[in-house]
Amino acid sequence: MRVLAGARLPDPDPRSTITVAAAQLGGPWLDVGARLKRLTEAARLAAAEGVKVLAFPETYLSGYPFWLTRTHGANFDDAAQKACYAYYLDSAIEVGGPEQRELEAVAADFGLTLLVGVTERGRGPASGSVYCTLLTITPEDGLAGHHRKLVPTYDERLVWAHGDGAGLRTHAVGPARVGGLNCWENWMPQARHALYAAGEQVHFGTWPGASKVSRDVTRFTAMEGRVFAVAAAGILTVDDVPDDFPLAAQLRDNSARMPFDGGSAVAAPDGTWLVEPVRGEEGLVIADLDLRAVGRERLTFDPTGHYSRPDVFSVTVNRTRREAVAFVEGSPRD
Template sequence: MKIAVVQDGPIYNNLNASIEKTCDFISDAAKENTDLIVFGENWLSGYPVWLDICKDVNLWDHDPIKQVWSDMYVNSVDILSNDLQKLQSLLRENKMHAVIGINEKVTSGKGNNTLYNSLLTINDSGEIVNHHRKLMPTYTEKLVHGLGDGKGLKSVDTPFGKLGGLICWEHWMPMARQTMHDASEDLHIGVWPFAKEMHHLASRHYAIEGRCHVVAVGQIMHKDELPTGLTISESIQLDESNLILKGGSAIYDANGQPIVAPIYNERTVIYKNLDLQSNLKERMNLSVSGHYQRPDIFKYSVNKER
């Protein structure tokens, strides 16, 4: 199968423009006969990196931050709306699958007026076949994202194998990993704002532990793309590139070896043919859901309600 890993960024806090940009990437990938295209964490419409680098983000009732959050909410995806209709139609027309990170807004009913850090898997018929909400917002993310649930902790069947994914620091949640390994992934998509060395340690470990291919997707963001009204803290030292998010996308085989080594400081699309059948050989000596598991000793349960 052929994958396209998009290492770029959206049009920050502009959902319509970001969807247009996403569709351009899909159209370009179609010309390369791509089976699966993947985008990073909160691709639509931007990871809230300002939480980590800007001044006064945690001040109570601080109007500039409330305005940024409001803009973020308006430009987030409502799953129950037609926000993604054009994108889904384009995937259907080109018989392409996609994994894409979003800021998800709930506008009515349970969870309304809440944002979630979500990961969507869309099949080649344009259908959303998995909708995962990040279980635990990481550190500063708790200021803007709600707690997710276990409903999306699964893999989906595709013509090229079982496809799954997790969001950022979920890769350090042992029970989340075990649940996904139990889902028999052949290809795992790990989405990050910026894939640093520690994130590649997690990605390689996941590949070895799950005996599956792992894609780590990072993004690119320049300081000029930050929302207006915010100021970067003096303690944050940027290099001459002025990049806040520096990419770091990579692909690992089922033994944790790099097929594509991390790529930094570059807006690019990584195209690669992957042999997912090669996973099987690595499962001879390790299967954490099978012959290297002790379910008679270790027991746990997963609440998959939403």
């Protein structure tokens, strides 16, 4: 693994500068153990480069459900599709489980805040459901953020459950406040608005890896929020599909050699590229961010400050975790 591209300052001021990176990675699809090893390798390299925040692609652990568009995923009551979903469900991780503890150890060992896209298996009443989730892991506190994608996009709704607003939060890392959204959530004006209002200065968008999809919205988010916008995108080749996946042969036959080509990038608060989208190979995209640029650009536009109109527009964000059932316990004799 190597550094693919970077935007480094000759003499960064630690009082106003933070170094961030996007890990543009692939690896065996739906193999959490193999991908955790690659994640750890990326963290080791990032720490050596002075990175403080390291972001990984959407559902990097265990993988994006790309079989749906290539194997007639909407066929109702189809035995093969049921088998695919069961395989995918078994590959998902539980928040609070051993994978989270391993991520916390990586964050602590290397002094990194990690933003990691995971395929999350629900617990309790949702143990048969999968969420597209973005975890924020800090060296000091472990799990600091647990955001479930608000609306799965198009065919994703066949396998991902709807999330909620509990994770629409930002987190302090050194001099910066950072936040993040999954894939097409980055197109949702209200979701972006919630993070801007929570003081976001560095916005991370996680993507499965389609540069033509992530390019425009990364620059737009930077310009709209007057924030630094970082796209963390994945790589996937058909060779990464395991042989025992129920529709492996059909999936390979109906896919390009590299279904996901990356596109990780970094845009400045004025919408200019610090690092243009990088495609087709694995590695780190690194940038030193001078946070003073955020203040300079907000002279002309601050979307939740002097350019808001709370007398005209009312915005409420419900940040409670939503569950299907709430059990009210009585006495043991009831």
